[in-house]
Amino acid sequence: MNKKRVIIAAVVIAAVAAAAALLYFDDTLRYEIKDSISRIGESLEIEESDAETVTVSFDDLTEDERVIFDRSMMLINADFQLEDGFVPDIVEYKDTGVYLNSCASEAFADLSADVMSRFGETLYVSSSYRTAEEQRQEIEEAGDVAQQLGASEHQAGLALDVYVKFFAGEGFLKSETGRWVNENCDRYGFIIRYPYYGTAETGIGYEPWHIRYIGLPHSEIIAENSMTLEGYYSSLEIGKLYSCRAGGNSWIITRQSGGTFDIPKKFKSAVVSPDNTGGYILTFNLG
Ligand SMILES: [Zn+2]
Structure with a gap:
């Protein structure tokens, strides 16, 4: 064998060994590779809706008993920050000292119950709602890792940092x-708000512990189509109605600028949330 070949063979073997060692020791990387493979071919179809619509005012929506108003669909990041003095609708979660946005409470209870029944483990929360003052402290303590004031979903009580015994962060x-x-x-x-595949869009590295409530069907659309919240918002053209199926129901989603709203004539229940970019996201459950 000539010298050159020996060197090439040695380099290849070293590279393979290094990659194997990295994969063996780096759980996050191993998870990312496995998860990326499982995502191939996975998608949740969302298409333009041809449902019959009716134009209503904001007051019409508030008077409609089928409509709930919350803040579940607020986009909060460095570009779209919470306004000064923003006060979310916060509740204490089951006397645990964990405070979160009221719209997320039931969903978190269901997720926790499923974790308990599958794994016999409590899904703990290390950080949930933070007041502006608490976020200020977080910035002082964590520096660059913490979101700037007004750019953290924790200030809206929509994000939870979760862990299980012995396994945090x-x-x-x-x-x-x-x-x-x-x-x-x-x-x-x-949703995993800062997924490993979304760093370019979110500007934030993978945070497998930070879950963000946005509600169905949005969470399934984002997860199944490997999107980020930023990417999802820009995919919704203002004024258009979209339909999809998720969680056993049919849905109509629309992002509108306000004033008046074009809504489907028939629906069972609806959620209206400001999107924090000046408009609203309306979500209709058709059953
Ligand atoms: Zn967090």
């Missing part, structure tokens, strides 16, 4: 429960 993925939560929280209305 990056380590959450080392637990079977953590991986399951990453793969299935969308069925409960939550």
Whole structure:
């Protein structure tokens, strides 16, 4: 064998060994590779709706008993920050000292109950709602890692940092429960807000512990189509109605600028949320 070949063979063997070692020791990378493969071919179809519509005012919506108003669909990031003095609708979660946006409470209870029944584990919360003052402290303590004031979903009570016993932060993925939560929280209305595949769009590295409530069907659309919240918003053209099926129901979604609203004539229930970019997202459950 000539010298050159020996060198090439040695380099190849070293590279393969290094990659194998990296994969063996780096749980996050291993999870990302496995998860990327499972995403191939997965998608949730969303198409333009041809449902019959009617034009209504904001007052019409508030008087309609089928319509709930919440803040579940607010886009909160460095570009779209919460306004000064923003006060969300916060509730205490089951006397636990965990405070979160009221719209997320039931969904978190359901997700936690499913985790308990599958794994016999409590899904703990290390950080949920933060007041502006608490976010200010977080910035002082964590520096660059913390979102700037007004850019954190924690200030709206819509985000929860979750963990299970012995497995928190990056380590959450080392637990079977953590991986399951990453793969299935969308069925409960939550998304992994900063997914490993979305860093370019979110500007934030993978946070497998930070779950964000947005509700169905949005959570399933985002998760199944490997999107980010930023990407999802820009995919919804203002004024258009979209339909999809998720969680056993048919849905109509529309992003509108306000004033008047074009809504489907027939629906069972609806959620109206400001989108924090000046408009609204309306979600209609057709049953
Ligand atoms: Zn967080």
